[in-house]
Amino acid sequence: MTKEAYLIIAIVILVALLVTFIVSFVLYRKTPVPKGCENIEINEENCSHCSHKECSHFIKRDEE
Amino acid sequence: MAREKGYTKKNFLKGIIIENPLFVSILGTCPALATTKSIEAAIGMGILFTVVLVCSNLLVSLLRKLIPEEIRTPAYIVIIATFVTIVKMVTNAFLPELYQTLGVFISLIVVNCIVLGRAEAYASKNKVFDSLIDALGMGLGYTLALISMAFFREILGTGCFTFGKVFTFIPEVSLRIIPKGYEISLFQTPVGAFIVFGVILAVLAFIKNRKAELKENLARQERIKKQQEAAAASAAAKANAEGGNK
Amino acid sequence: MNILISFLLAILSSMLIDNVVLSRFYGICPFLGVSRKVKSSLGMGVAVVFVIVLATVICWPLYNFVLVPAGIPFMDTVAYILVIASLVQLVGLFIKKYSPSLYKSLGIYLPLITTNCAVLGVAQGNTDQGLNFLSSLANGIGTSVGFLLIIVVFSCIRVRLESSNVPKAFKGLPIALIVAAIMAIAFMGLQGLFSGIQL
Numbered sequence: 208m209t210k211e212a213y214l215i216i217a218i219v220i221l222v223a224l225l226v227t228f229i230v231s232f233v234l235y236r237k238t239p240v241p242k243g244c245e246n247i248e249i250n251e252e253n254c255s256h257c258s259h260k261e262c263s264h265f266i267k268r269d270e271e
Numbered sequence: 272m273a274r275e276k277g278y279t280k281k282n283f284l285k286g287i288i289i290e291n292p293l294f295v296s297i298l299g300t301c302p303a304l305a306t307t308k309s310i311e312a313a314i315g316m317g318i319l320f321t322v323v324l325v326c327s328n329l330l331v332s333l334l335r336k337l338i339p340e341e342i343r344t345p346a347y348i349v350i351i352a353t354f355v356t357i358v359k360m361v362t363n364a365f366l367p368e369l370y371q372t373l374g375v376f377i378s379l380i381v382v383n384c385i386v387l388g389r390a391e392a393y394a395s396k397n398k399v400f401d402s403l404i405d406a407l408g409m410g411l412g413y414t415l416a417l418i419s420m421a422f423f424r425e426i427l428g429t430g431c432f433t434f435g436k437v438f439t440f441i442p443e444v445s446l447r448i449i450p451k452g453y454e455i456s457l458f459q460t461p462v463g464a465f466i467v468f469g470v471i472l473a474v475l476a477f478i479k480n481r482k483a484e485l486k487e488n489l490a491r492q493e494r495i496k497k498q499q500e501a502a503a504a505s506a507a508a509k510a511n512a513e514g515g516n517k
Numbered sequence: 518m519n520i521l522i523s524f525l526l527a528i529l530s531s532m533l534i535d536n537v538v539l540s541r542f543y544g545i546c547p548f549l550g551v552s553r554k555v556k557s558s559l560g561m562g563v564a565v566v567f568v569i570v571l572a573t574v575i576c577w578p579l580y581n582f583v584l585v586p587a588g589i590p591f592m593d594t595v596a597y598i599l600v601i602a603s604l605v606q607l608v609g610l611f612i613k614k615y616s617p618s619l620y621k622s623l624g625i626y627l628p629l630i631t632t633n634c635a636v637l638g639v640a641q642g643n644t645d646q647g648l649n650f651l652s653s654l655a656n657g658i659g660t661s662v663g664f665l666l667i668i669v670v671f672s673c674i675r676v677r678l679e680s681s682n683v684p685k686a687f688k689g690l691p692i693a694l695i696v697a698a699i700m701a702i703a704f705m706g707l708q709g710l711f712s713g714i715q716l
Contacts, residue, residue: 210588217587220579224599229345231606236341238610241617297690300549301634305542348602348631352595360591378594378641379634384546387632461540462701469687469694477686 279404286408293416294475298384302376303417304464308428311437313421315369316376317414319358323380324389325406326354331394332402338395347390348381355381368437385409423458423467430454524655526711531659534708537635538667539701543660544635548668549693551626553679558672561626562665568608568630569639569664572601573657576640577650597640605631635664671700 292298299320306316327350331338338346359377363370370377380386389409394402425432426448435443457463535541538548544565551561576597584590609627612620630636639660643653674696683692 210586213583213587214589217583217589217592220583221592221596221599224596224603225345225349228348228599228603228606229342231603231610232345233341235606235610235613238613241613241620297549298546300545301542304545345602348598349595352598356591356594359594375638375641375645379543379638381594381598382632382634382637384632460701460705461542462698462705464542465694465698465701469691469698472694473684473686473691476688476691480685 279401282401282404283408286405286410287412287415290409291412291416292385292409293413294472296385297472298388299413300468301379302383303420304461304468306373306376307417307421307424307464307467308459309425309433309437310418310421311434312369312372313417314414315366315437316373317410317417319362319373319377320380320383320386320413321407321410323351323354323358324386324410325403327351327386327390328394328402328406329399330354331390332397332399335395343391343395344387347387347395351386351390352381366438368439372437385413420464420467420471423471424463427455428458428463429456520651524651527652527655528659528662530711531656532663532666533704534710536667536704537639537660537664539697539704541638541660543638544633544664547626547629547633548664548671548697549690551629552668552672552675552693555669555672555676557626558668559665560622561629562668564623564626564630565633565635565664566658566661568601568605568627569636569661570654570657571604571608572597572636572640573643573653575600575604577643577653580644593644594637594641597637601636601640602631635660667700671697674700 286292290296293300293303302316302320307313327347330350331347334346334350355378358380359370362373362377389406393405397405430449430451430453431445431447433443433445435441455463458467531537537543538545547561547565552558579596579600580590580593584592584596605627609624612624612627639657643656648656671693675693678692678696687695
């Protein structure tokens, strides 16, 4: 195979990865939390990982 | 306009002291421990970090109305990763020694909580200029924090300050502070990184506690003074009233 | 047989000698953050093991069979972060949908793994050093299990620290960092562990 073919394949794969990421991200956010797990939250007392409001995950959680 | 001016200054300075990403928010600890063996490496890491932060904040802020709410995080991750790749290639081309010293940690700027955090918390909601100032302040704050850690680790660990090893465009200078044989090479190892970081955090906590205590003391003294004054005033009024009665 | 032994040795050495947290400084954030309780640190650790091993298995072929032949090896960081992030989201999605019990114990840690530098660090380190697939896999397994080990041990110590009498200024993170330093000293002692073994 020529180099161009490889390049095209690589680009296709990268784009596919990006699409997978976006789709799974949106799906993950849209999937309802299973029963019995609604009240699980990161307890700031127990988890100070990025407990600072700036951490992206915290912001998202706050918004949800 | 005057208020706006004050805001910009405050916005810039908050990243350095009040909201210092490393010492106050405890974010981005991995590079802080790994790249602070020497002051030069710390400066290099700080500069690269600041460049990525500024670029990503600018772009995120520019695109904030174009990116749909749903896919914000993926978009930000891709933007940050792109800038990191660019920075990586530029470093590799022009400062190969710095690239060697920092190694994987240049790539790891992608997963640095500060960059993504600033993009989500600040740049996605604010104007381009404000985001730029915010990024500059945060970047400078982080760089200064790295340098302060590297300062102790380098002087205690090697006994001297060495410049020119990583930034090869300046002549190599070595300034010995601690005589040879008295340096503690432990501080160059991971152990020293943890100790220095822990002690710095403890000192900051001590200062904070002390300030709070002083404030409380002042407030208490003021309260006592006021009570005494009030008591004296009421006593005086009483005496006056009694005098009037007589 | 020789391959198996060297595989196991590689796992052990990246787990103990070159421990991910204490000597390579990956994943300090969750190490300091999610380690207040043994249970939560166990959850985080297991999730990290899962994601790191999967990411290693995907990222190595992606680099060597796709990016390098195409002549764009500099895209590695972007590709890896995409792989890791989609992996995390897909695993999260699967767990959320089909296994509520697993979601209960691991669910909240999964999103945090995207920004755990251990995952990207391992993937990037494998290809930067030019390791072959088996060594990469050994590195992935060893690193992640080392992370699990260290975070669980650390959380056990921290539980004791909570109830001990610590100077006011050292309460919380500072004393945890000092403890980490002492643990790092202990792990430095393992450095010569395999020096006598000839392969």
